Amino acid sequence: MDKKFLLQLLARQQDKESVPSNDVIAGWATRLIHLLYPEMSTNKFGSVEEMRAAFEILERELLGILNATTACVDCNNRYVAKRFFEHVPELLRLLNTDIDAIINGDPAAKTEFEVIRAYPGFYTLCFYRVAHKLLKLDVPLLPRILSEYAHCRTGIDIHPAAEIGEYCFIDHGTGSVVGETATIGNNVKMYQGVTLGALSVEKGMANTKRHPTVEDHVILYAGATILGGDTVVGHHSIIGGNVWLTRSVPPGSLVYHNPEIVVAENKILN
Numbered sequence: 001m002d003k004k005f006l007l008q009l010l011a012r013q014q015d016k017e018s019v020p021s022n023d024v025i026a027g028w029a030t031r032l033i034h035l036l037y038p039e040m041s042t043n044k045f046g047s048v049e050e051m052r053a054a055f056e057i058l059e060r061e062l063l064g065i066l067n068a069t070t071a072c073v074d075c076n077n078r079y080v081a082k083r084f085f086e087h088v089p090e091l092l093r094l095l096n097t098d099i100d101a102i103i104n105g106d107p108a109a110k111t112e113f114e115v116i117r118a119y120p121g122f123y124t125l126c127f128y129r130v131a132h133k134l135l136k137l138d139v140p141l142l143p144r145i146l147s148e149y150a151h152c153r154t155g156i157d158i159h160p161a162a163e164i165g166e167y168c169f170i171d172h173g174t175g176s177v178v179g180e181t182a183t184i185g186n187n188v189k190m191y192q193g194v195t196l197g198a199l200s201v202e203k204g205m206a207n208t209k210r211h212p213t214v215e216d217h218v219i220l221y222a223g224a225t226i227l228g229g230d231t232v233v234g235h236h237s238i239i240g241g242n243v244w245l246t247r248s249v250p251p252g253s254l255v256y257h258n259p260e261i262v263v264a265e266n267k268i269l270n
Contacts (some may be wrong), residue, residue: 019069025142028061031124036092037162039116043263059085069141080137087133094166098125105189120154121170131160162196164188165216172222179211181229188214191222191241199228199246215251 005212034041035054045051066077102115102122109115117121127150131143143160151157155174158164162178165186172192178184182196197219198210209229214220216235223242226233233239234246239249240256251257 004101018142020065022145025065025145027125028058028065029130029146029149032058032130036088036095037126039113053196053207055085055088065142066139066230069139073093080139083137084133091129091133094129095122095126097166098122098168101187101189102171105169106171120156121173124150124154124156124158124170124173125164125168126150128158128162128164129158132162132164135160162211168221181209182211183213185214185235186219187217189218190220191224193223194220195225195227197225197227 005014034043035051035058038044045054062070062084063077063081066080070077086228099112099115099122102119103109103112109119131146134146135143147158147160156170156176157179158178159182161180163183164178165184165188167187168184169189171189173190175193176190177195177197179197184190184196196203196212196214200210212226212228212231212233214226214233215237218233218235219238219244220226220233222239224239224245225243226239226245227247230248231246233245233248234251234253235254236251237249237255239245240254241255243255245255
C-alpha cells in the first residue's frame with residue numbers, strides 16, 4: 001500500500017483525541033440503566049451498601065470518561081459527575097412516567113416487565129434522558145454518542161438537546177426523528193416514521209429554533225412530518241398518518257389528508 005497514504009493515516013491516528021470508544025461510553029450508560037431497572041439484567045444486590053457501591057463505581061467511571069473527553073482534566077468534572085448522579089432519582093421518576101404512558105396507552109402492553117425489556121421506545125428514552133441531562137451539564141460529545149448508540153439499536157433518532165416532557169410514549173418508533181431544538185410536552189404519543197424536523201438545514205441557523213413544538217396530549221400518527229421552528233401543534237391535537245405540516249395548528253385540532261382510495265371488482269374471480 002502507498003507509503004504516503006499510510007503516513008497520512010498514522011498522522012491522523014497520532015493527532016486524534018484520547019476519547020474512550022463508543023462501546024465503553026455506551027457500556028457505562030447501559031450499566032446505569034440496568035441499576036435503575038434490574039429487569040434488564042441479572043443484577044442482584046443484597047444490601048443498600050452494595051447498591052451504593054455500584055453507583056459510586058459508575059460515578060468514578062463517568063469521571064474517568066469526562067477526564068478523557070475534555071481538554072482540561074478535572075476542571076469541573078468531579079462536580080459534573082456528582083451533579084449527574086444527584087439527578088438520578090429524578091431520572092428514574094421521569095422514566096417511570098414513560099412506562100406508565102406505555103402501559104396506559106398500548107392495549108398490547110401487558111406488564112411493566114414487558115415494557116422495560118421489550119419496548120424500543122422506552123429503551124431509546126432511557127438513553128435520551130441520560131444524554132439530555134449530561135448535555136444540560138455542558139458535557140461535550142458524550143450525549144451525541146449515547147443518542148446515536150440508541151439510534152443504531154432501535155432506529156429512533158432523538159437529539160439529546162430536544163426537550164421531552166413526562167409520560168412520553170413512542171410506539172414502534174422505527175424511523176422517527178426528533179431534531180435538536182424540538183420541544184415535546186407531556187403525555188405525547190408518537191408512532192413510527194414521525195419527523196420533527198427543520199424547514200432548512202443551512203449552517204447559519206445553528207443557533208436558532210429550527211424544529212417544532214408539540215404541546216401536551218398530542219398524538220402523532222405514523223409517517224407524520226412536522227417542520228419548522230415556528231410550527232406549534234396545539235395541545236390535545238391529533239396529527240394523522242403521513243401528514244406534511246409546516247404551519248401551526250390550534251389546540252384540539254384534527255389534521256389529516258384524504259387520499260382517494262378506489263376498491264374495484266377483481267374480474268379474475270368472476
